[in-house]
Amino acid sequence: MTVREYNSAVDHYADALFRFVVKNINDSEAAKDIMQDVFEKVWLKRDSIEFEKVKSYLFTAAYHTMLDSIKKSNRQEVMPEKMAANMGYECAENDLSEVLEQALNRLPEQQKAVILLRDYEGYSYEEIGEITGLSESQVKVYIYRGRMALKNYLVDINLVI
Amino acid sequence: MNISKENYEIWFMDFADGKLSAEEKVSLQAFLDLHPELHSEFETFRELHSITFNTEFVQVADKSTLKKNIQPTPAIHVDNYTEFIIADMEGDLSENEKAELSSFIAKNPVIKKEQHLLRATKLHPDKAILFPKKNSLKKTLIVGMRPVIIMRIAAAAVFIGIIFSLFQNSQNANITDFNPIVKTTLPAQNNPENKIQESEIEKQMPEKEQFAIVTKTSDPVIKKAEKLDGVSLITAEPIQIKSENIALVLQNQKESLSLLVTEAEKAELVRIAEEKTAVVAVAELFSSVTGSETIEKNVKVKKRLKAFDFVKTGFEMAARRENSNAKITEHQETGGRKKVHLFTPFFEAEFAMKVD
Numbered sequence: 001m002t003v004r005e006y007n008s009a010v011d012h013y014a015d016a017l018f019r020f021v022v023k024n025i026n027d028s029e030a031a032k033d034i035m036q037d038v039f040e041k042v043w044l045k046r047d048s049i050e051f052e053k054v055k056s057y058l059f060t061a062a063y064h065t066m067l068d069s070i071k072k073s074n075r076q077e078v079m080p081e082k083m084a085a086n087m088g089y090e091c092a093e094n095d096l097s098e099v100l101e102q103a104l105n106r107l108p109e110q111q112k113a114v115i116l117l118r119d120y121e122g123y124s125y126e127e128i129g130e131i132t133g134l135s136e137s138q139v140k141v142y143i144y145r146g147r148m149a150l151k152n153y154l155v156d157i158n159l160v161i
Numbered sequence: 162m163n164i165s166k167e168n169y170e171i172w173f174m175d176f177a178d179g180k181l182s183a184e185e186k187v188s189l190q191a192f193l194d195l196h197p198e199l200h201s202e203f204e205t206f207r208e209l210h211s212i213t214f215n216t217e218f219v220q221v222a223d224k225s226t227l228k229k230n231i232q233p234t235p236a237i238h239v240d241n242y243t244e245f246i247i248a249d250m251e252g253d254l255s256e257n258e259k260a261e262l263s264s265f266i267a268k269n270p271v272i273k274k275e276q277h278l279l280r281a282t283k284l285h286p287d288k289a290i291l292f293p294k295k296n297s298l299k300k301t302l303i304v305g306m307r308p309v310i311i312m313r314i315a316a317a318a319v320f321i322g323i324i325f326s327l328f329q330n331s332q333n334a335n336i337t338d339f340n341p342i343v344k345t346t347l348p349a350q351n352n353p354e355n356k357i358q359e360s361e362i363e364k365q366m367p368e369k370e371q372f373a374i375v376t377k378t379s380d381p382v383i384k385k386a387e388k389l390d391g392v393s394l395i396t397a398e399p400i401q402i403k404s405e406n407i408a409l410v411l412q413n414q415k416e417s418l419s420l421l422v423t424e425a426e427k428a429e430l431v432r433i434a435e436e437k438t439a440v441v442a443v444a445e446l447f448s449s450v451t452g453s454e455t456i457e458k459n460v461k462v463k464k465r466l467k468a469f470d471f472v473k474t475g476f477e478m479a480a481r482r483e484n485s486n487a488k489i490t491e492h493q494e495t496g497g498r499k500k501v502h503l504f505t506p507f508f509e510a511e512f513a514m515k516v517d
Contacts, residue, residue, distance in 0.1 A: 006299075007299045010295055010298045010299050011295070014292040014298060015290070015292050015295075016286070017292070018290065019286050019287065032292075032294065035298065036297070036298070039298045100281075100282065100284060104284065115284065116284065118251075119283055119285070119286075120284065120285075120286045140251075140253075143247075143251065144244060144247050144248075146282075147250070147279060148247070150282035151243075151278045151279045154278050154281060154282070155278065
């Protein structure tokens with residue numbers, strides 16, 4: 001991948017990648033750091049990355065960097081309180097996207113990530129498997145379980161759609 | 162969790178749901194007493210919540226009720242219909258399965274609500290969320306420094322001298338304030354058959370034909386590159402070069418080049434010089450000896466101090482490679498000229514230019 005292609009990858013994928021990361025970890029500052037790390041990794045390995053595959057590489061690197069970051073900071077333990085303070089109920093009760101975001105943040109990290117990859121980026125089970133290192137069937141199970149959990153959350157809060 | 166301005170809505174909701182203990186209700190009341198401005202919101206919330214507290218979805222989720230009333234189809238029944246609905250959303254159903262699901266839902270219209278809810282779980286990216294520092298991720302030309310080739314930076318410094326000398330030979334440009342001086346020297350003890358080889362030129366080029374080579378800058382992109390032990394090049398308007406000139410200089414510099422550059426690299430330099438304009442050739446030859454890959458062309462650089470810093474960085478890298486046997490000196494001369502000098506057991510190089 002040339003410098004020009006690398007810069008083009010920044011133009012094409014930085015926003016989508018940022019959305020993916022920030023929705024996963026709910027911390028835009030940490031997400032920015034992860035973005036820097038991820039693109040730096042891609043930059044360093046640009047010689048061995050084909051431009052056609054850079055998007056997948058970016059999401060793969062982001063996914064693993066994100067999980068590492070979560071492990072290091074024990075973010076999972078602090079998230080529920082943080083989420084409630086940051087975004088929990090600042091929105092209208094009947095705002096579906098906001099409620100879904102609350103529901104999403106209750107999912108286990110891997111379920112959340114695979115659903116975001118599926119819905120935001122339209123990745124196939126196979127592609128998500130490559131990005132996350134999960135088997136295709138694991139991905140499918142996570143997506144199904146995730147959808148059920150999201151749906152149940154909508155039911156639980158008695159949302160009027 | 163204590164009630165606060167950040168979380169009071171959760172408390173309002175829990176109150177409406179009857180989830181608050183007596184003690185928590187006291188806390189809520191105390192909070193409302195402290196914040197009368199929230200009274201109307203509390204009332205509104207309670208009213209809204211009581212309206213939205215309908216039972217339809219609760220009924221949908223109540224499988225025990227459903228089990229009594231659901232009419233199964235051959236493959237779909239009360240215990241697996243949600244999986245079928247999700248599979249349908251995900252595009253996992255065959256045509257036959259889709260038809261069966263439609264039939265199942267037609268027989269059990271109450272399922273439509275759940276299908277509606279499941280479909281609502283499809284997430285949509287918020288396009289308003291943008292990465293705010295995209296430019297900080299971008300790179301200009303970065304010369305990645307692998308340890309094995311750091312020494313070649315020194316060669317590059319020499320080559321810059323060569324190319325400047327070519328400018329002198331090939332250009333009759335108008336005089337401006339762009340005044341680089343490059344002196345490269347191969348000490349006699351390392352090149353006994355030749356006397357010290359030296360090329361020194363002072364060259365003036367029109368403003369638009371400046372090129373600069375960048376490093377040591379406050380630009381975050383460049384700073385980041387520096388962390389990688391790399392430097393950046395930016396070139397500007399091209400300058401025509403004559404191929405016979407570079408061939409001549411290469412011939413004259415044969416001994417010193419042989420210490421620093423492979424035959425293949427020399428051939429590549431000649432090829433580049435023949436095909437490219439001089440500024441691009443400078444950048445590309447630097448690139449060829451340092452292992453970088455691309456030249457970003459036609460980028461104007463305003464501060465020619467950067468060119469000086471670039472060469473200096475090249476010298477510093479060469480010095481690091483030579484450890485304690487290398488020395489760098491830097492001088493600010495009168496008339497806004499700066500000079501940096503590198504001495505190693507293998508060669509000396511000097512670069513000076515007007516930076517003010």
